[in-house]
Amino acid sequence: MIAQADPQELVTPTVDWLAIGPEIALAGAAIFIVLLRSIVRRGPWVYRASLFLAIGGVVAAGVLLGRQWNIVRDDGAIDTIAGMVRIDGFGVFLGAIVVAATLLTVLLASAYVERERLEGPEYLALVLMSATGMVAMTTANDLIVVFVALEVLSIPLYVLAAFDRRRLASQEAGIKYFVLGAFSSAILLYGIALVYGATGTTSITGIADFLAANTLLEQGVLLAGFALVLVGLGFKIAAVPFHMWTPDVYQGAPTPVTAFMSSATKVAGFAALLRVFEVAFPTYREDWRPVIAALAVLSLVVGSVAAVVQTDVKRMLAYSSIAHAGYILVGFAAASVGNRDAAARGQEAALFYLLVYAFMTIGAFAVVTVVARRRHDARHDLDDYRGLAVREPILAGLLAFFLLAQAGVPLTGGFVAKLQVFAAAVEARQYALAIVGVLAAVVAAFFYIRLVVVMFASEPEPAEGEEAVPRAAVEPGTGFVLATCAAITLVIGILPGTFLHFARDATFLL
Amino acid sequence: MIAALELTANHYLVLAAVLFTIGAVGLLIRRNVLVMFMCVELMLNAANLTFVTFARELDDVGGQAIVFFTLVVAAAEVAVGLAIIVAIFRRRRGATADDVHLLKG
């Protein structure tokens, strides 16, 4: 769009403030918190006020997204800021997931930061900033916006990962995430540059129009470009072989941050990935679909198999999140076949999976957060969960529920999500993908139920030598998170129709 | 001889690619976190160079504008990255990335 304007005269594009309202709400809240913090140095109410601000910002973002959803559904997509942002069902749906995940993260962290004596307001501001980037990512219609949003979401995350300065592991997570994240951003940027060179634009719809209208004589630059873009985005969604940071970072980061990363970051990453490839490069489907399929298979296999041998719960969940990325990629691969129906189902499946996964994983990490309070979040050994069902039956029951949901047991959201993905794969005649997927689910079931076994089937450890563990009540915020995640996972499992049609409405093709 | 060497867009692009590769390889082989970080900066700048070259080639101001975005982002990254690195160095001496591998497996 910019390219068409007169180079001499810079025209300021019109801005539809409602369209970027959610970002403004989130960023605004973050800025207010930082301001508050810098004006009022001390006092317990600072944190409480920040918390209030943060929740307010997130809720406002959610309300705005709801309005957007209605508008988009009635009037179609909105292009704004010179076409760099495109508000459509897809973006709003994923944005809503991000906002929901953010809300849950904030609530989850509310007690955590106090417990671990972290800098509460800064923490909240960083989460909100990161969320701003994520929401921007979901509606980005320009590769540069994708890049910037990616950085906006990543940079606070680097800090968040390293947020617990007392723990070396947290700092290690931060530095690893940072170095590798920056590396992958650079690759992404170079990829964008190459795409730009090949097509003359960075606008996603612009690229699509260009490629639809012209046939490239020399495809090398473009192909190299979107390969590198794929690397950059694949890094964010933790697809194999760009996944290796995931276990370390997930394990080292403070657990609420891990929850946030595994849910919201993945949503944002997939938002960009799906939009870039489905909208910008549909003409090259045949070239990149095998790549996506290969990434899906690798993620499924490596994620599941590597998780089997883990003894750290967070690390195990990290590998499991890699495997989940594999399932979403299966849906993506299914979405990229020529068949319209199958493509729609593939997108729907991927979107729906992201929705369900966000709640399952936050729920699981929420339990981990609570369990880890004894060891100040420093250790999440399987042994710590031994006999949890006796000590804290509700907590153990919830974790078991989230794990079984992740394993894809019926009457949980996890099952419906997997069913959708496999259905999409089958409809797209990607039978091999479906079979790899179901078999990976079997392998994955092993480590999920192994944790369940440890909680339920084992005797509690001997009390001697251990400090008596008080059955502290779960803080209300955390309780709310647990209840919400469980309820949504369960409701989706029993009555999936209510949520499925949102996902269907959010696909590009309808 | 020199006159014969006319600088074309391709030269810039190749230079950018070489820079990018140097950055990537540097990241792979250097152990000092700061150096690694500088390698990343090198890669970003290679990308910038590519953008500028293409923008010029395409006669499109948009590509040049992108560079500003990138620079801002890189600056932000530097700030955050250095902060983290400093935080780590406060706790332990030495600055090699290999020292931090509590997390593995």
Place this chain on the structure above:
Amino acid sequence: MDEFPLLTCIILTPAVGAVLVALTPARRPELSRAVGYAATAATAGFAGYLLWHFETGRAGYQFVEDHRWIGSLGVRYLLGVDGISLFMVALTALLFPLGLLASATLTERVKAFTVWMLILEASLLGVFLGLDLVLFFVFFEIVLVPMYFIIGGWGHENRVYAAIKFFLFTMAGSAFLLVGLLTLAFLHARAPGNDLTFDLRVLMEWAPGGLSDGTARLLFLAFFAAFAVKVPLFPLHTWLPDAHTEAPTAGSVILAGVLLKMGTYGFLRFSLTLFPEAAVDLAPLLLVLATIGITYGAIVAAMQPDLKRLIAYSSVAHLGFVVLGIFALTTQGLEGGLFTMISHGLTTSALFLLVGMLYDRRHTRQISDFGGLWKSVPILGGLFVATAFASIGLPGFSGFVGEFLALLGTFLVHRPYAIVAAVGVILAAVYLLWAVQRAFTGEPSGENATLPDLGFRELACVVPLLGLSLFLGIYPKPVIDRVEPSVKGIIEHVEDHTDYEEPAVATEGEEAER
């Protein structure tokens, strides 16, 4: 009558019961028990009502309930009952109250146990009532969870290994089922004029003609994987001895009594109707595996030092008869298979109950630890021997009716298999009577001499099962009359879609000779 959602009530009653039990205080196990008994009894009541009002002589599904469930996938909440599922439902509804009653000796975490049992019952009933493929699969899978917790939570020494093995084994099998049923539905939807649906009634009309031979075979094998693991067919059976042995008594009872039937039920309900051509073509494979299972299970059973393990392997043999009968594709074979399913549910459950009672007394399952029990606990001993004979297939007990019909039905079309399988009849006597001899006869010594005999509660668990087995052995007609129209329907369906023809003698008897 039409409006009353009877089948939903049957499924929901234990589920609601589970919720109610969950609400009882954990410190008052007697409350949990009471609610558990009430819920299972109410379910049994509904099942009895179903039995009573089931229209005999009709082939189609009755009490059908049909609602949209997952709209975008065309998945429906579709329930229905016919002669084939009727008795599976009845058996399930019967075994659960008895299983709970037998678990009255359980002291730890009674509440959780009762909850899992009720969830298990609800899901098992769902398996037998669901007519939508996805709905069926949902229940088929969900069964794993409560069973897993029951084995893992209240089992014996090696329960963790057994529970995980059970879970993974069966999940691996159903993985293929899931892909298979999705493929089937999408292939159906792809044909012009068809909507995406998982309705068995629709698919079974389309699939036999609509699928190419090769596809049908692949899909048959995909379904086979899931069902064969559940049955379990040789060589996919090794989860069973572990699961049976390590499970608590009620778990073993349900495992043997109902859970294994999910596989054979699946064969009957889905494999035969959806892929008749492939079923006919691949029948030899199943017949071979079933025959191996019958003889192999029996021989291996004889070698087991553990009484529960022995009974577990005997299940492999018994279920072999079921598969044999089903894939004989004759009226007698199918009815015999179904009847064996019921009968095995009664007798093997009774055996597990009795072994459980022995375990309560002696805290061992090793046959070599027992001896002379018939003398010291004559009622237990007598019941065990009687149940053993019922299990052996002595005429007059239900086991005979089932095995005889299954073998007869097989004999009509696949003579060699029937002959080899009939050897299993001899072997059954060998392993069970040998076990009886080692555990029950002789002079009791040591601890065995001073055991208390069965009490009223324990009698109330076992006697109904044995009594039913006896009744059905002498008067199986009520069952067969209700089963026959559905069985005939299946066979006609197979005949319509393949070159297979049931021998005239199977349907007409002596008329065929005239």
Place this chain on the structure above:
Amino acid sequence: MSARELLDLVWLIPALPLFGAVVLLLFGKRIGEPAAGWLGTGLMGLAFAWSVVTFLALRDVEPRAHSYDLFTWLPSGGFEVKMGFLADPLSVTFILFVTGVGALIHLYAIGYMHGDARFGRFFAYMNLFAASMLVLVLGNNFLVTFLGWEGVGLCSYLLVSFWFERNSAAVAGKKAFVTNRIGDFGFMLAMFLIFARLGSLDYGVMTEGADGLANGTATAIALLLFLGAVGKSAQFPLHVWLPDAMEGPTPVSALIHAATMVTAGVFLVARAHPFFEASGSASEVVAWVGAGTALFAGTIALVQPDIKRVLAYSTVSQLGYMFLALGVGAYGAAIFLVVMHAFFKATLFLGAGSVIHGNADNQDIRTMGGLRRYMPYTAAAFIIAWLAIAGIPPFAGFWAKDEVLADAFFADQFGVWAVGTVAAALTALYMAREVWLVFFGNERFRAPAGGDPVEEHAEETPRDSEEWLRGPTVAYGEPPRSPRLTHDRHEVPPTMVVPVLVLAALSVVGGLLNLPFKTLEHLGHWLEPVFEGVPEIEATSFLSAARLSTLSVFMGVLGIAIALLLYRRGLPDPARDPLDERLGVAGRVFGHAWYVDESIARAVAGPGRRFADWLNDGLDHRGIDGAVNGVANLVRRTGGGLRRVQSGLVRNYALGVVFGAAGLLLFLVFRAG
């Protein structure tokens, strides 16, 4: 009530003892001794009475068969089996002697089982047995017969191992059942084949249907049925269970393992004769197996030291005769022998039971002798029955055996006839040996033999001693046991004596049923409607028949003479049996029952066991389960490998990204170019 209405009630006959069985099983302990025994006996008596009524009613109907269906048992498609009963001359003959002899044996058991802890249970089983046996013979189709067939097998198991505290009894019961099951395997397959060919298992269909069958099919059916009969009637090679079954209480041996159950095989072949007739070659097999078994078992009986074992092998041998008769088509003769055998063999067993009872559970004939003085009635009955079985006229056995052999001869089956004749001599020989060693000769129970002297005051039934657990039967080769008590050999109570005497009387006059003179062949005429299509075997001349009879009497006398020669003084040394010594190697072969049991046991314990072990441990455990665990380990090992790749070093992770990127680029460039 008309005759047919009466015949409709034929189901009452099995129902009566069945009722008794149910009542006694549930309340046997409460009813107690001796009421339980009287209840059981009374119901058997009632059943006998009703059998007589049935018999009388049947004489009034034409044709001589009446079938009545109680209810539909097994309806499945075209396969429909009714719980139906058939009263015809064959079945009525059987029910008469089953209930009659059964009632007497029940009566006997009241005395014999006196004092047993499970007195009520015993009569419950006995009644259940009688009910099953009656169902077996009364069934109007193969499946109902099979129901009874398995029922008697069950009762046989329960009763043989009645004293299950004794390991030998428990093992014997199991062995009996399992061996029978091998026969049942044949029976079942035969039923399948019959249904496959005829579409029904009704006896009514069989008669006409068998003619239409291909010869091969008929032969297959007949041989499969015969396999069943071989198992149940203890013919070679499935005879192994019967001698061991002597571990059961003696009334059981008398009722089940002599008079009734073991003749079920004979009944079956007679019932299913249309198939045998249609086949021809199957009959040949039957005849030869029968003859061979008669001879084979006779040789074994020669040297057995156990009073009941001798009788057991004798039963096997006599059953062989019956099959011999069936095989040559002399069905009437076979049935005749069945009935006569029931009389005299029951007498022998009950007599033996009395001897054992009066001898403190000693069964070793080497340590008896001269008992006739202490148990005169028992001795008298035993001797009568001995003469009957030995074929001495005019006792019952003579007429029956003579008819069998004559029929074999006149059916031109000379080989079979010759074997049978030789076996007749053996019969006389071993029975005479037993009688002499038990009732005549020196009183060896007075002097302790072999082992240590035994105290005078030894308990009569030392049930809690080790001795009791060892089992009373004595196998060949075991040294004679020291007699348990040295005084007071006594006659048994009247409840035991009376039945024995009644049966002995029947053994004397039983022959009247079927004298080989035209008008006196009552049984033959009575059975005629059953064996309608079977060609009758006619003696070529009276003279030749008489010559044959003389020969068979001569063989009997010869056997007795040899025995007297050897044993007239009893045994000077209980450890040394003159006959055995004279037979040399053959004696050992006979004594070990031709090593059949040992061979089977060795095969089962050796290769059989090894195979089963291999299946269980090698294939199931290590093979299949090993593969399953192998897959799990493979996953785990792969996971371990992945774990090593995850080194924790940032550079390595970056390398992963680079590799991935390189792979992507290569793939896409390859595709593009």
